[in-house]
Amino acid sequence: MRHLKNSRLTRRQFLDRMAKAGISISVACAAGFWFHDSKGPSASSHKEANLFQFDFSIDGLGQKMSIVRGADRVATLRMALKSLGGVETFIKKGDRVLLKVNAAFASPAMLSATTHPSIITEMARLCFQAGAASVVVMDNPINDPASCFTLTGIEDAARSAGAQVLLPRDDLFTPMTVKDAKLIKNWPILYKPFADITKVIGMAPLKDHHRSGASMTMKNWYGLLGGRRNIFHQDIHGIIMELAKMIKPTFVILDGTTTMMTNGPTGGSLSDLKNTHTMIVSTDQVAADAFGASLLGKSLDQLPFIGKAQAVGLGTADYMKLNPAMGSVEEPPVEHR
């Protein structure tokens, strides 16, 4: 507010006002021309693809596989790992391990739609025993994540062994592209949790799957996809092959103790399940899935993703080539004697 008793404008006042007006005009003009955009926005610019491929395999170890029969998951898992030289073969002191479990559905463990809690506890325990610095249990489930981890018992199982559970928060996803991929291109991947991980173990239950034929260790990586991923069901065998291409795990565990034979991948009834009493541990996920097919009573031709994965060199469907260590815990195991 300015009061002036007479309308005489002093030179100083006038120059002051001129200067302010001049500065305002200059600022406006500078801003106008600086920010001027004569062309307008272009079509959503093609983002530079973040190429990636996870490789957590151990150099020089070669492809190994172990198949152990028995009803006790924990015992068969232990034996399978022992027959491959013990967990120390894979997990070294200071390793930060990620367990990619299947926590897809918010249903109790007894329905076998998800990775059984007992082997999660055991695997985490073994990792720590081998000197792992940390163990993270992770999945991007289909049902509500928090409910899935709670109701399946996976959260308690992980915690009881001192492992950390990681729910798939939005900010953990990054749009990524798998090298030479047709499908996983600029797609949100649960990528950030892998930042300081040194070993990855895939832990899948053995299940029937109406779209692909079977959900086993390769299909288990679907839980690393974010976004509206179900669009990939239009090419299910292609996406499973690309998922296997996306990640080379340290090893995978295929739990065929209780197999979901029908109504997969959700199941929902004990009558969908069958005791097949087999635990598979393999560094070759294609071989693990090929063996799993036999437990499901399916031929490899019924599961084209296995052939596709083999064709691009991700592993062998002829698992006998790996000379798998066979065992059984029906007979008293050595270490319990």
Added chain:
Amino acid sequence: MNIQTTRRICQIFFFVLFLWFCVVTTLGEQWWQLRGWPVNWVIQLDPLVGLATLLSTGTVFAGLLWGLATIVLTILLGRFFCGWLCPFGAIHQFVGFLARRKRPLAEKIKLNRYNDLQSIKYWILIFLLTVSALELAIDLIRLPATHSLLFTILVLGFLIWIILGAVRKTGMNPKKTAFLFLIFIGVWLLSSALLSGSKTSTASVQIGLLDPISLVYRSINLVILPLFDRTSISVSMTPRAYAGTGLIAAIFLSAVLLNLAVPRFYCRYLCPAGALFGVLSRFAIWRIGKTRNECTDCHLCERNCEGACSPASQIRINECILCMNCLKECSHHLMTYQTAPSASGEILSPDLSRRQFLASAVSGAAAIPMLRISGHLDGNWDSALVRPPGALPEKAFLSRCIKCGQCMRICPTNVIHPAGIQGGLEGLWTPVLNFRMGTSGCQYHCIACGNLCPTAAIRPLSINERLGKNRYAEKGPVKIGTAFVDRGRCLPWAMGRPCIVCQENCPVSPKAIQTREVFNTVHTGSNLIVAKGDPLFIEFQDAIPAMKSFATGDHYVMLLPPENHLPRRILSTWERGLRVAGEHPFETPPLSGTRVDIQIRLQQPWVDPKQCIGCGICEHECPVPGKRAIRVTADNESRAPEHALLLKG
């Protein structure tokens, strides 16, 4: 010629120009239809449009730079735009003049008295600009997290300034300054940490709700011109109809009619552009004022004062719209337009307390994040919201669209309509396609809307880009949605009637609508048993009353059992028999006693989403009158990868 006459001529000129631009924004063969006029010029001259989109997008699009001319002139001259140029202002001034023409002098003066509530328009301006600037503000708050080096330099610079201040012993209290500075940095760092994980975009432009130029364009385009379309002076190719214009009309009418109670009500109390000019006129070189303070206090100068800016006492420069009426009214010739401040003093700043400023800014900042909790930009998006081809991804679109209605006016088929709240409250009056209305769907070779849009909310496409030709061949055509067949309403699917109008009208090649051929047995009400047959003719044992309705060319005759025979097209019938087409004569003439079915050949449409561009011509042409049997939704629109329906590759 005195200054008021000049002003009136100027107002009339711009009003007529504006009307002319509205009228010519239509396609057609007449001389008065679109012929390259700069129809957006009046919008572009409005700096509020440029400023709001600058804040929300960081750019000033093409012709919006014209707003700079208005800004420069306003800084030099004051609010000339309101008094001399604004077509909405001209309407208000004229209606206000009619309303108070016969009122007594004292009442006129009273009507033009300044009212404290005139500062409401500044609240509105601050609210709307904060809405636009929020994204920018959040980016600034995040500075410590995103540009830590820049932040450190800023902090260090400030520290040096404080130290220098302490050393040189200026008036500043270094302890207090340092303390405040620490608190400020602390709050900044905390807010930065708080907001660093947030990825949600908050950019939005809502200026169009009340910006006078957007408002008057929208009202004239969507309400007033369509009224004339229904008289003998039609101003569009076909009479225009726009869905949901009730609210637009109500607001326009209220704004105009309020002049009956208070002259220039909208300009004085509500107009955010006026408020912006008010702020800009602070350093005006020339302003209205008295030459001498000695005055009879007759207040005659306020008789026709359009701005209610109190010229008789301390004039409020930010309210003065340069109507120049006071110059004539003052019988002592005290009022003038000069470089010196008024002899009775002047008030330069809006009547706005810090508290009011903060309240408006905080509500503006909260508005969009609060609205977006509804999820209408994420999982809860409405697929009925089909945007015109070239519309930016929804968030970018909402940070540009000023709801002016230019795209709706130019659209040759009248398929673009103002949205209701299906795109969220913030999407009110933004363009949405309604395929049931207009003359046809979205025309295959048309790029009018994007090339007219003043803010590039719909970006200018080339024909090649729209159609996916030449260098756009790899990207393919611009898709605005996908058509879905409703098999429960479709004539060939549900009702056994041939149709496929949708397939015929599909403009893409190869057609996005394909058909499946099926033969359905028709109920004839009788047993059809052959009495006599030859290669082309069948005569039945009984007269069949329904037989006359089977000579449609779509009906076929089938000898039973069907597995041994082909359906043969019926060319003509009479009550006791029929003739089949010569292309498939019976190899062995049907024997007496053979049973026969009449069948109808149906082509049932299905959509290939890979080909469909969502133009909606099929929906427009579908003969099912109410809810169409083929309808377009925004699924698979090119602008939103997250709405993809198909796997690529």
